[in-house]
Amino acid sequence: MPERSDTPPAPVLLGNEPGSFPHSVLAERHPAIIRQVREAFPYDPDRHRALDALLASCTEGVIEPLPADAHDRDRWTAWGAEKYTGRSWFDVPWLWSESYFYRQLLQAVGYFTPGPWQGIDPFRPSKLAELDAQETDEELSALDALTDRPVPEQDRALLHGSLWGNRADLGFRLSAAHDETSSDTPPLVADDSETLWSLLPPTGSATLCLIADNAGRELVPDLLLIAHLLTQGRIARAVLHIKPYPYYVSDATHADVLDALRRLTTAPGAAARYGHTLWSAMTDGRLTVRAHPFAAAPLPYAAMPADLRAEPAAATLTIVKGDLNYRRLVGDRLWPATTPFTEVTTHFPGPVAALRTLKSDVITGLDAGTEAALVAAEDQKWRTGGTHALIQVRR
Numbered sequence: 001m002p003e004r005s006d007t008p009p010a011p012v013l014l015g016n017e018p019g020s021f022p023h024s025v026l027a028e029r030h031p032a033i034i035r036q037v038r039e040a041f042p043y044d045p046d047r048h049r050a051l052d053a054l055l056a057s058c059t060e061g062v063i064e065p066l067p068a069d070a071h072d073r074d075r076w077t078a079w080g081a082e083k084y085t086g087r088s089w090f091d092v093p094w095l096w097s098e099s100y101f102y103r104q105l106l107q108a109v110g111y112f113t114p115g116p117w118q119g120i121d122p123f124r125p126s127k128l129a130e131l132d133a134q135e136t137d138e139e140l141s142a143l144d145a146l147t148d149r150p151v152p153e154q155d156r157a158l159l160h161g162s163l164w165g166n167r168a169d170l171g172f173r174l175s176a177a178h179d180e181t182s183s184d185t186p187p188l189v190a191d192d193s194e195t196l197w198s199l200l201p202p203t204g205s206a207t208l209c210l211i212a213d214n215a216g217r218e219l220v221p222d223l224l225l226i227a228h229l230l231t232q233g234r235i236a237r238a239v240l241h242i243k244p245y246p247y248y249v250s251d252a253t254h255a256d257v258l259d260a261l262r263r264l265t266t267a268p269g270a271a272a273r274y275g276h277t278l279w280s281a282m283t284d285g286r287l288t289v290r291a292h293p294f295a296a297a298p299l300p301y302a303a304m305p306a307d308l309r310a311e312p313a314a315a316t317l318t319i320v321k322g323d324l325n326y327r328r329l330v331g332d333r334l335w336p337a338t339t340p341f342t343e344v345t346t347h348f349p350g351p352v353a354a355l356r357t358l359k360s361d362v363i364t365g366l367d368a369g370t371e372a373a374l375v376a377a378e379d380q381k382w383r384t385g386g387t388h389a390l391i392q393v394r395r
């Protein structure tokens with residue numbers, strides 16, 4: 001059992017400092033996402049007016065309440081909506097502001113409202129374009145050569161595929177200000193993969209929870225990793241946690257899981273075999289998909305409700321994918337980079353592994369030498385550029 005953390009909390013990230021990364025997300029990326037959504041479908045004038053209102057609110061206005069009859073209004077009240085209503089989007093916790101933006105965006109396009117736009121994912125065209133891209137074909141055909149390689153090599157390739165798949169985040173690509181750097185520093189800033197493998201020995205009856213992040217070119221390698229772990233007997237079952245509705249542009253929903261699965265099963269060669277492994281694991285219950293409302297909550301995982309906590313508590317290992325999930329795992333705080341990862345994850349109810357490319361200021365668990373080398377090479381750009389990644393594990 002994890003012990004209580006004695007680490008004093010660091011400041012929660014807000015978006016109110018001009019020039020900071022969180023501020024640029026609220027001031028530039030959110031308006032860009034509204035523009036992208038307007039072009040995704042031929043929305044009617046009411047939807048466009050609602051998007052105009054959201055744009056005005058999130059850039060110059062204040063946080064507005066959800067409609068009185070919104071199905072999840074009580075849930076958002078419990079998550080802090082009353083406390084933050086009437087305040088600037090820039091002055092409340094950044095994690096809260098971002099999450100609420102996506103909830104209000106779905107409100108604007110009628111995602112939850114009975115009518116023709118109900119259930120239409122405004123991000124689906126971009127997710128499908130990514131899944132259909134030639135790069136996806138190339139990544140899938142690389143599996144043919146991999147199946148002849150020794151198993152440890154396959155282990156590593158599929159773990160790294162899932163890790164670096166996190167670079168494929170469609171929201172991230174909207175941001176022109178954070179281009180790649182040409183750093184000489186190693187791409188992996190922390191690597192606890194040995195510990196990860198030791199938690200999943202090939203003889204076991206392990207249960208894996210995988211808290212997914214993006215659809216498309218991140219979800220495909222996540223699914224391949226699950227298929228590989230099942231085939232190698234490293235896990236007996238897996239629970240894939242996804243989002244209950246579209247979120248952070250490209251986060252995976254159930255429709256995205258089905259699209260990814262179909263992409264695999266209809267591909268040539270080894271990819272289809274992985275796809276069929278997953279298909280039968282879903283049909284016989286070894287792979288289940290869960291979309292808990294808390295998956296899209298504006299809160300850190302320390303606040304997980306009891307019914308959700310029970311799942312990682314019972315799992316052999318939980319893999320937490322991506323940058324946003326990392327922020328929620330360690331708390332969305334500006335920790336000193338050398339704060340031990342094991343300390344800030346003591347709240348998590350079981351062994352946990354973070355697989356993440358670095359796309360926000362939040363970081364823990366670096367050794368002092370690594371941090372110094374990164375700063376010397378790139379100042380602070382390594383935190384947000386998506387060019388570095390980490391594998392951190394707490395047993």
Ligand SMILES: O=P(O)(O)OC[C@H]1O[C@](O)(CO)[C@@H](O)[C@@H]1O
Nearest residue numbers: 025169213322323324325359360
């Ligand atoms: O898809 P990922 O890896 O969770 O990244 C999404 C990222 O988008 C941002 O929120 C900015 O919008 C990042 O800081 C964030 O964590």
